[in-house]
Amino acid sequence: MFLSELLYPIHPQKFREEILGKKYHYWRAPVGASNRYDSLYSWQHFEDLLNNWRNANHVQMAAMSPEGKPKTGHKWDKVRDGNLTKADVYNYWRHGHSIVIPFCEYQTQTLWTICNTFERQMPFGQGVANMYCSSRQNAKTFEPHKDTTENFLFHIDGQVQWSFYKKTDDGKNLKKTDEITLSSGDLLYIPIGLWHSTKPLGPRLTASVHFQPKPEKLNREKMYDWYRWFEYQREVKI
Ligand SMILES: [Fe+2]
Numbered sequence: 006m007f008l009s010e011l012l013y014p015i016h017p018q019k020f021r022e023e024i025l026g027k028k029y030h031y032w033r034a035p036v037g038a039s040n041r042y043d044s045l046y047s048w049q050h051f052e053d054l055l056n057n058w059r060n061a062n063h064v065q066m067a068a069m070s071p072e073g074k075p076k077t078g079h080k081w082d083k084v085r086d087g088n089l090t091k092a093d094v095y096n097y098w099r100h101g102h103s104i105v106i107p108f109c110e111y112q113t114q115t116l117w118t119i120c121n122t123f124e125r126q127m128p129f130g131q132g133v134a135n136m137y138c139s140s141r142q143n144a145k146t147f148e149p150h151k152d153t154t155e156n157f158l159f160h161i162d163g164q165v166q167w168s169f170y171k172k173t174d175d176g177k178n179l180k181k182t183d184e185i186t187l188s189s190g191d192l193l194y195i196p197i198g199l200w201h202s203t204k205p206l207g208p209r210l211t212a213s214v215h216f217q218p219k220p221e222k223l224n225r226e227k228m229y230d231w232y233r234w235f236e237y238q239r240e241v242k243i
Contacts, residue, residue: 008126011119011192017126025127025155026196029169029183034190041190042161044115045212046136054106058091065105066097068145075102078148103139103146103205109212110134117228119159119214124225129155130217131225137213139163139205149179149202154215158193163209167193170200 008017012032015024024030034041054061062084069081073089075097081089089097098104110120110133120132133154139146149170166186170179179200186206187193195201197218 008122011122021127024194029196029199029201030194031185031187032192034188039188039190042159042192042212045113045119045134045159045161046109046116046210048162048210050112051104051106051136051138051210055091055094055104063107064094065107066094067103067105067147069097069102075145077145080105080147098140101139101141101144103137103144106136106138108133109136110214111226111228114228116212116214117225119157121225123157123214123216124223127155127216128218128220130220131223132214132216135213135215137203137209137211139209142205142207144205144209146203146205149200151198151200152195152215153197154217155197156193156195156213156215158187158195159212159214160187160189160191160193161210161212162189163211164188164206165209165211166204166206168202168204170202172200 012020015030015032020030055064064083066081066089068075068077068079069089070076070079071081071086073081073086073093083089083094094104110116112134116134120134123129124132137146149168164186166184168181169183170181172178173180
């Protein structure tokens with residue numbers, strides 16, 4: 006994968022000079038290519054992970070308190086808070102609480118390649134991929150916030166309304182500056198520190214691939230082929 010393909014028609018050098026760290030930018034899916042991010046992650050991956058509850062260590066839910074009660078502006082985390090059952094989480098999911106699956110960058114080859122490509126060709130540190138999953142329109146997500154990472158949002162499935170804000174002159178409140186709707190196959194870049202929020206317009210699956218700002222020591226583990234290599238060596242013994 007070439008970075009020039011991901012950012013097309015903007016050349017990576019132009020992206021670095023004119024957009025990176027300065028403003029948000031989005032790329033619409035080319036006509037007929039709304040499925041172009043399907044290989045990043047799928048609803049089937051999501052379902053397999055959540056059904057395998059004991060092994061699903063990293064699951065988070067938006068607008069839930071650590072005690073496991075609906076609460077705007079908070080986040081429940083399975084490892085940290087732990088006190089909800091699989092059935093509880095399913096129930097809240099059905100009622101519109103968005104689920105976040107962090108650390109997905111080794112789930113598929115495509116996500117790994119995206120991380121590796123950006124790490125090598127942009128002034129970024131180690132990348133992480135989080136899946137933002139919502140079941141319906143107006144599903145509960147996170148309040149307006151800003152992040153400390155460079156964020157790339159790959160819209161795998163569904164539509165999301167994005168709002169951007171800036172502080173009012175007195176610095177006390179947020180004022181909405183822009184609103185855009187992105188769909189399957191669209192890509193969005195949000196620089197560090199830009200205030201934003203999301204509103205799902207229906208079921209949606211969005212991959213957030215984000216990077217620490219400064220190059221640290223890169224230590225991306227390789228992907229290995231754990232089984233295909235021996236499939237060709239099988240033989241029937243009897
Ligand atoms: Fe964010």
